[in-house]
Amino acid sequence: MEIIKLSATRRQESGKGPSNRLRRTGNIPAICYGKGLEAFPVAVSPKALLEVLKSAHGKNSVIELAVEGSDKLTVMVRDYGYHPISRELVHADFLQVKLDQPVDVEIPVRCVGKSKGVAGGGILQQIFRNLPIRCLPEKIPALVEIDISELDLGDTVKAGAVPLPEGVKTRLPEDQTVVVVAIPEKGEEGAAAAPGAPGAPAAAAPAAGAKGAAPAAKGAAPAAKGAAPAAKGAAPAKDAKKK
The missing domain is CATH 2.170.120.20 (Ribosomal protein L25, C-terminal domain)
Incomplete structure (x- = not known):
């Protein structure tokens, strides 16, 4: 694996306010830590870090981090975060590693x-x-x-x-x-949609008079040409004369 070179500067301030001011200058806050290394804050270019994350090894890339005023560190990206709306990098964590240790x-x-x-x-x-x-x-x-x-x-x-x-x-x-x-379970592939399920064809109603068709309800009025006769016992019209 090719070791990627990245530069960083030490941060003198930490906290939400200083971090936001740092981002407005075009850099993002980051932190370096590792076994035997006391954690310290740095600032890095988000564009340069994004190039590392887009490389073949991505987050698993081995980086030679040149910190201004300090010795170079061999690190890997342990964590990073994006802004939820702009999707720009907003922070990163670097873990120091040793080339002779797994x-x-x-x-x-x-x-x-x-x-x-x-x-x-x-x-x-x-x-x-x-x-x-x-x-x-x-x-x-x-x-x-x-x-x-x-x-x-x-x-x-x-x-x-x-x-x-x-x-x-x-x-x-x-x-x-x-x-x-x-192995697909029985009926998992090619199973017909259940009646009434979304996308299932509606069952056709049986034709009138067809075998198996439901009989007409008892007492239903027979179809007749013209108006149906008044039912037996129906109330007389309001303008009818009393007998």
């Missing part, structure tokens, strides 16, 4: 190839999108690829079988499932 990080996992099981109706389930690993800082891979071409229905890839470069070890148990081609 670090714990997570790297992206990418599946490549077309699984035989998926072609046969299986469902590819990637349990881990990021794989926790341990290795020396300069040996951190940008990502790990898993070839799923030979995976059939029900096949899995365990953590112990994930291909990793020499000197890189996963921090997961060896029998931990990372990828599986799951």
Whole structure:
């Protein structure tokens, strides 16, 4: 891995007010800390830091941080934050690391190839999108690829079988499932929509007189040409003469 160079200046003030004033000058507040290193505040360029985060290794990049008036530090980005609206970087934390001492990080996992099981109706389930690993800082891979071409229905890839470069070890148990081609449950694929469910076709009403059609309700008036006769016992019209 190529070590990226980044410059920083020490901050004399801390707190919300000074941090906001610092951001208006085009820099953002950050802090450096590590084992045997007393934490101290610095200021860095958000544009320069963003270039680091956009690089192949992203947050796992190893950085040579040149702090004005201090010795250079070998660090990694431990944390950073964005403004919720502008999405601009607003702060960062740098952790000092030693090139001869292993670090714990997570790297992206990418599946490549077309699984035989998926072609046969299986469902590819990637349990881990990021794989926790341990290795020396300069040996951190940008990502790990898993070839799923030979995976059939029900096949899995365990953590112990994930291909990793020499000197890189996963921090997961060896029998931990990372990828599986799951067998779909009965009716999971191609099942017809239940009546009344969104998108299900409405049942057609039976034609009049068709076999199985519901009989007319007892007492219903028969269809007749013209107005239907008054029901027996109906009240007389208001203008009728009394007998």
